[in-house]
Amino acid sequence: MPKKNQSYDNESISMLKGADRVRLRPAVIFGSDGIEGCEHSIFEILSNAIDEAREGYGKEITITRYSDCSVQVEDHGRGCPVDYNPKEKRYNWELVFCEMYAGGKYHNDENGSYEYSLGLNGLGLCATQYSSEYMDVEIHTGETKYTLHFEHGKNVGGLHSEPSTAKSGTKIRWKPDLQVFTDIQVPAEYYMDTLQRQAIVNDGLKFVFRSQNGNSFDTQEFLYENGISDHVREEAGEDALTTAQFWQAERKVRDRADKPEYKVKINVALAFSNKKHLIEYYHNSSWLEHGGAPDKAARNAFVYQIDSYLKQNSKYNKNESRITFADVEDCLILVISSFSNRTSYENQTKKAITNKGIQEAMTEMLRHQLEIYFIENPMEADKIAAQVLINKRSREDAEKTRLNLKKKLTSNMDITSRVAKFVDCRSKDNTKREIFIVEGDSALGACKQARDPDFQAIMPIRGKILNCLKADYDRIFKSDIITDLIKVLGCGVQVKSKANKDLSSFDIENLRWNKIILCTDADVDGFQIRTLLLTMLYRLTPELIQQGKVFIAESPLYEIRSKDEIYFAYDEVEKERFMKQLNGQKFTIQRSKGLGENEPDMMNLTTMNPATRRLIQVMPSDAAATGDVFDLLLGDNLNGRKAYIAEHGREYVDELDVS
Known part of the structure; x- marks a missing residue:
């Protein structure tokens, strides 16, 4: 219950000031106080350098990731x-480092400092500081060198200057604050992905990424001359x-009749392929x-124009x-890749734009260019139309197959009758x-008599099931087993397949069993069937392995009988131990029979009874390693399988079932 003496009045309202506006609420500016927010704070500084280069000041930007x-x-801009x-x-x-919403990008006319910029909102440099x-700042103007130092959002020591003839440019080094972000360990992959994307949409601009590795730096460059x-x-x-x-096109647009006019520049590159697909959108260099x-413009224009072509050509x-x-x-x-001097982002993280004027201009431009392209390139238009129809019909x-399979797998009929x-x-x-899950009808009979019918059910499988790693989903679900x-x-x-995602109706709450126990003979055929069953579970229901629901019933290899006792040895070591234990006594030893040949009481004792049986739990920690082995031995890696057999085959010679 809240305290009764708390009041909410005119003195209860407070306002965050200065650095606290970011330090206490980083998610408001950067979208998150975790690693994504930290990454976005880095991109804000990079975006200023990109804006300078795009205006023609500098052809190279270097970003360094230090080990701390x-x-x-x-x-190499103007400074x-x-x-x-x-x-x-x-x-x-x-203004630039200590004031929110201050910068050189607020001009609405065509005489502003930047025609098109990433940092329209004026938050980035200050927010990151x-x-x-x-944060240490070093600025060269060609005549003067300026330096600034900040700590925890506050300037220390003011502005220092000294004469310098070094080339103009700005160098900023800073460390994201763990008092602000919960994680600042930004991976190298983020930098490489971001810099590659920026190189793609900034023709001829070279990005150099340096990542500290001990006392040296690993370096990678990104450059697309034609973007x-x-x-x-x-x-x-x-x-x-x-x-x-x-x-390419340039337009003057409005988001609404009563809104001001602004410029938009649209660059489009495309190709059609029956092997690959990729769609990427950028605005003012931001992905x-x-x-x-x-996205709305592309969906409208491509469907409209290709559909029109299909209709016109019957x-x-x-x-x-x-x-x-x-x-x-x-x-x-x-x-x-589009650019505009007025942009409406969905939020500060700039992952979508909402400008109506840009959407309408882009839709019109794409429709027009596609129409001309189809007229001027009839052979390519035919190829595109044919491939789109193949995709549609496939x-x-x-979809029909998925619906039939889904109905088949989720039928509400009584399970015993189906x-x-x-x-x-x-x-x-x-x-x-x-x-x-037992191997064959003979094992079904033995297990049925040996089980406890109160809580133990039996599901027989007929022969070796399909290798689920080498088959596609349609073939898998045609298997009755x-x-x-x-x-x-x-x-x-x-x-996992996108094409079959509608089948993914997994819900572990609907699992009807506490334990799924694989029960096969302790011979070559039994081991193969067990492996194929595990492969099926690994491919179709991996969560059951993760949740520890899958077990293997361990069958004894030997039965050792003395006058008074029966011992079951599950491996050679146990066999030797029991034989030493019976030293001086008469005993008989025989290879254990298959599941279908065991007497019900023996089956109960060795396999079914929780008090005496041995179960091996398939552990989730083994799932990745098991998956690699499955892929190697049962997947499509034929060369890898040959190499493995050549290297390790001799280890299994004694177990080969050959005469």
């Missing part, structure tokens, strides 16, 4: 303005369906992970439904129920 998590960005600003009656360095443990055109050609490869296209306006079958964007994007490699066929030879148990308590097993388990399947 500090970062340095160095450009950040720091001198006294008579208009604002303050020094520019104070505020969120730093320290998005080079990127699309690189992705499409030599065997694309069509040649790569590059289109639009969630798209927004460009490519559709009678009464056939029209294409969707899913059919187009499966064979489309598209990169759109999608529709797969799975042949399945023997259920009496208990309805899923925390006690066990299912034994596998679909019967999935029905009996009750929890559905985990399907």
